[in-house]
């Protein structure tokens with residue numbers, strides 16, 4: 404039996420930046436790289452997200468084939484979507500951040516590139532009220548969908564004296 | 576038949592109180608639904624398994640709500656799940672009994688002011704016996720089930 408040997412590779416973050424920029428520069432994508440605690444972060448514009456993610460996934464030299472997680476943060480002035488990608492081939496990881504407008508948050512779906520984004524995007528849509536454009540099946544995942552509030556927003560307050568925690572009406 | 580053995584050589588009639596006969600039968604064969612919602616279900620399974628053994632009380636699990644007399648709500652009921660619980664309760668045949676097990680099923684428990692939890696299963700379906708604890712030990716659940724027997728024994732044919 405063949406025993407697979409896992410060799411830990413010291414990741415050079417500058418090398419990732421070089422390779423990513425090699426592909427993004429020609430297509431005119433503006434990315435703002437920064438490093439925090441040995442982790443590579445990359446800020447891009449909302450309109451460029453789909454193009455950028457496609458480059459990360461499709462280029463064989465990068466091959467970020469694994470979507471670790473999608474999450475979102477509410478900074479009150481603006482919202483931010485965070486995408487965590489990993490490449491098994493190179494043992495690289497990259498975190499992509501996208502700033503969204505606080506009043507009208509919307510972002511393109513990356514469902515067509517990463518199928519794993521399906522449930523993450525549905526969760527972000529119901530928890531933060533982010534409008535995911537182009538998602539094929541954007542129904543609520545964990546909530547019942549008739550709450551009228553977004554529980555993970557900073558502006559959400561628990562008012563349990565006022566709010567009725569009754570079951571939803573729709574199946575009755 | 577114990578004390579009646581040998582007393583009846585030929586076919587005979589016994590007169591009993593109807594309520595007592597029916598209640599004795601009902602309280603000694605409480606079949607329950609295989610239904611676990613959250614972490615309380617682990618303790619419920621421990622109570623049902625061989626160490627404590629539900630079956631010595633005549634309780635036997637059924638997988639279909641149409642065949643059961645009792646449902647033990649063992650855990651948190653979220654707003655999304657509440658209609659399902661209601662549907663299951665409506666599918667059960669009369670007479671039916673509900674045991675709310677754990678703080679979550681009584682009042683929402685640790686998740687009382689959460690955004691997604693129903694504050695007690697009695698907002699959805701009527702409850703006969705509440706068993707407190709987070710989670711209740713199997714002994715506490717047995718206490719609740721013995722209380723449920725008392726509830727059943729109080730029933731009469733006149734008023735349900």
Ligand code: SF4
Pocket residue numbers: 613614615616649650651676677678679680684685708709710711
């Ligand atoms: S009462 Fe405690 S143990 Fe039971 S479901 Fe709720 S949190 Fe879990």
